[in-house]
Amino acid sequence: MGCNVSNKGKANLAFLIDTGEFTIAGQIIGEKLLDGDLNEKQKNDLLFQKDMMSRIEREYALTEADVLERLMPYFSDSTTIYMAKWEKEKSLEYRLINGQKRFFKNAVPNLFRLNEFAKNRKEEISEKTIDSLKSFCVSHTLQLISERTENGELVNPVECTMTYTISVKADAVPAGEIIRCWMPYPKESNARQTNVNLLSVFPEKCIVAPDSFAQRSIYCEQLAEAGLETKFSVKFRTKTYAQIYDPANMNCVVYDTASVLYQKNTSERPSQIIFSDRIKNLADEICGGEKNPVKQVSLLYDWINSNIPWASALEYSIVPNIPEYVLENWHGDCGMQTLLFLTMARYRGIPVKWQSGWMLHPGEVNLHDWCEVYYEGIGWVPLDQSFGLQESKNDKVRNFYKTSIDSYRLIVNEDFSQDLFPSKIWPRSEPVDFQRGELEWKGGNLYFGDWTYKMEVTYN
Structure with a gap:
């Protein structure tokens, strides 16, 4: 009689993986995979649980x-x-x-x-290191606020040319098999990012995802060759703007709680945005009786800035609920800090949406996540939780990233955990964010150890 991978069986495997009993879990998976009556979905579920153990072991690599x-x-x-x-x-x-x-x-x-x-x-x-990014941002934002601007005005455009390259390791895929590759590509629906111009792509045949896709990509295919790396690359140009809002002049009105925008962006989104008792109690404790959304946002921002320091993070695919992980461990990277802020603000009835891509600051080009907060009567206002309160006696500089954004951003994503185009067959390496890319072949997903990525930026 054939083995059926029941919900109970899945739960037992999940428990073994969660408690670190990888050897036992691996033996059970191996035995189940020998069952000739398993359908394709059941096999893939088992293979993904096996893959998940490999991902966890890769993250917890030190004895x-x-x-x-x-x-x-x-x-x-x-x-x-x-x-x-x-x-x-x-x-x-x-x-x-x-x-x-x-x-x-x-x-x-x-x-x-x-x-x-x-x-x-x-x-x-060891000699104390100077944080050049913080110094640059203080200088840059001081310059921005020194110029007379209207609230929400787009200022200080920066033109960049970017070359993004993915290199798949030799023999990561059998020779002659097709490698499918999704690379990050700029959104065009946000006013802070204009003049998106595709300059070249390799291989030349490609599919650019419609801008309606919240996580935007450019897709290519290529045959693997024995003993050789397989390279994919895209070159594009953009113009990005800073945007500044002065909270003293942000006269928001009462939210239209019946609107689609409000309901969508104040809702839970399991498994990452869940209004647990811990989230609700903490957000209420931080905000108290404050009703003004601008002031509530400021209170939440300040609390995270003071209590949740930035730290290098686990791969998101192995963290079931990121905000809860952050509160359990009292640290997180930019995306983790952002998801915690987003969850608490949404619970408090303040619409927030995810935004991410790359930070393009000279000498500090890297993956980055931030968000936007919606204020009725004003619109979407950028907020960068992980850039935090700046070291400045000037209150506008110190609080800049609560209601403003600098010029050096590449927006790839306007939401998290969204479909790619064309659809991916195998589970993603990064199911929440999309900044590095995704790869697969008919035999499975290609995880981060199978390939490398590189972003090169020139300022026009």
Whole structure:
């Protein structure tokens, strides 16, 4: 009699994976895959659970010995004593896999970001580094607010030419098989991003997703060749603007709670946006009796800025609910901070939507996530949670990113967890965001270890 991968069986496997019993889970999956009566969907479900274990192991790549070796130069023989404390307070991130502690691959640099004692000790031994991005942004935003502008005016255009390249490792796919590739491509529906011009693409035959797709891509196919890398690239030009709103002049009116816009952008979106008791209690505690949406946003922003420091993050595909993970671990990267803000603001009845792509600041080009807040009578106003309160005595500079955005942004996504075009067959490497790209072949998804990406930017 054939094996049926029932809901109960899936739940048991999920529990084993969640508790780190990967060896047992792998054996069960292997046995089930030998069942000749499984249909294609059942096989793919099992293969994805196997893939999920590989993703988790890739993120938790360090042994306890690895971490000790990297920390010994700073803490000598006291390292083991400190580690127990840091693990308990979750500034040194680990999980049990097959009964052994496995640490997040970026656990050590994160420790020096999250723990003041560790940070100070490192700075005593190593030269303190200057954050050039923060310095640049303070100077840039001071210049922006110094110019007389109307609320919401688009200013300070920056023209960039970008070349994006994906390289699939040699023999990651059998020779002669087709590799399907989706690369990020600029949105054209946002007024802050204009003059999008496709200059070249390799291979030349491609499909540019309609701008109606919230996560926009350019799609190509290519045959894998034995022993050779497979390259995909796209070159395009854009013009991006800063946009500034002065909260003192933001006279929003009462929300039209019956509108489609309001209902869509204040709703829950499982599995990432869920109004749990923890989210509701925290948001209510932060905002208290405040009813003004601009002031509520400011309160939420300030709380996250003070309590949730930026840290290198796990791949989103292995985090079931990101805002809850952030509150459990008290740190997160730009997207994690943004999703926490978005969830609390939506619960409070303030419409917020996701936005992401790349930050294009000279010398600091990288993946980045932020959002937009809707104020009735004003419209959509940008907000960047992870850029935080700037170090400035000028209140407008200090609070700039609560209601404004700088000129150096590439908008690829206007929402999270949206379909690509054409549709992907296998589960995505990154199911929430879309900035690096996605690849697959008929035999499965190509995860991040199978390929690399590179963004090159020139300023026109």
